[in-house]
Amino acid sequence: MDQDAPPGARAVTRLGRWLTDGTPYLAILTGLGGLLVVLAYAIGGWQIIQTSTDVVGQxxxxxxxxxxxxxxxxxxxLVVDILGLAVALYAAYGVAGQSALIPAFAGGLAAVTMNTGYLGGLAAGVLAGAVTRALERITVPARWRAVTAKAVIPLITTLATAVVFFSALVNPQLAHLNSWMYGHLVALEVTDHHLLLGLVLGLAVCCDLGGAVYKIAYGYALAGIQSYSPIPAHTSFMAVVMAAGMVPPVGLSLATVIRRKLFTPAERSYGKVAWLPGLAFVPEAAVPFALRDPLRVIPASMAGGAVTGLLITTFGSTIPVPHGGFFAADQLGKPLLFAVAVAAGALVTAGVAVALKSLRRTEIPVSTGTAGSTRPTVAVAG
Incomplete structure (x- = not known):
């Protein structure tokens, strides 16, 4: 770490390296959840989500x-849904250590409750860590240090995190975002700008990989197919959302094969399995890639999603069910063209990701065996 850098820059570098080193652990969590979903569909088919079987009771x-x-x-x-909580805990620990874990847990739960995905969890973790570090810098009398560290600081930090998420910033803004996006999506539909709507839905699905914007796009498509009088366009919009949701995991897995040197060993290993939950419509499977390199992975994902959304609406592919991915292939209208659209988007995502990562030298941190401790090496892209 550059000791001459400003404190803020050092904190960002430290957090980035901490999240990079945590990619293998977060990938295990994401991969586990995604593969369980895949196994469920493989055993019971896409209809399993509609079954009334109560696995908790009799x-x-x-x-x-x-x-x-x-x-x-x-x-x-459940495992996929709590990914934001795991990211919050990991980020907070990287910023401020164990004293930030309880506030980060509360903030992570808030992020999960509000469906903000891993980005909300990351924001909650960084906020909890930053407030904790700021409060720890305040000098208190010796006799009050223990109670301050164990009770006062966690209480104030938890309250600050909760206020930011529920009252002051995140929750109100999410409400405005939902209203604004839904209104514009409806406007595009009623004015018959379906190609543009497909492109926008593809972008929205891939911009936060299961987060708040994805939920709005998914909810819009879901409302269409669950309406009293669904029309073919509604099933096409659902096909856009589902196809675009497959693109980031599949495309980034492909990128790890095309240019292995641009990815860490953990990313290459995860790329061998990430495509499978992707095909089952689990966009969160791409989160481990995005956490390590968001400025390249997210634009690449959005580019692929936009292409897929545009192609789906052009081809007229449809699906009347909101889950299953390729496990619901028997429900697809024009399934071959649907597969072409997904493949095209995945190729675009892989190509853009490789191109962006190749623009400059890419630092590949190599773990020395303990989380948060890295020995950086530099691999020349290409």
Missing amino acids: GFSWLRPASWAVAMLQTGN
């Missing part, structure tokens, strides 16, 4: 594959 049967499929699906979805 409905579970040890001998029924459907019961195991439901258990896998519920567990996998």
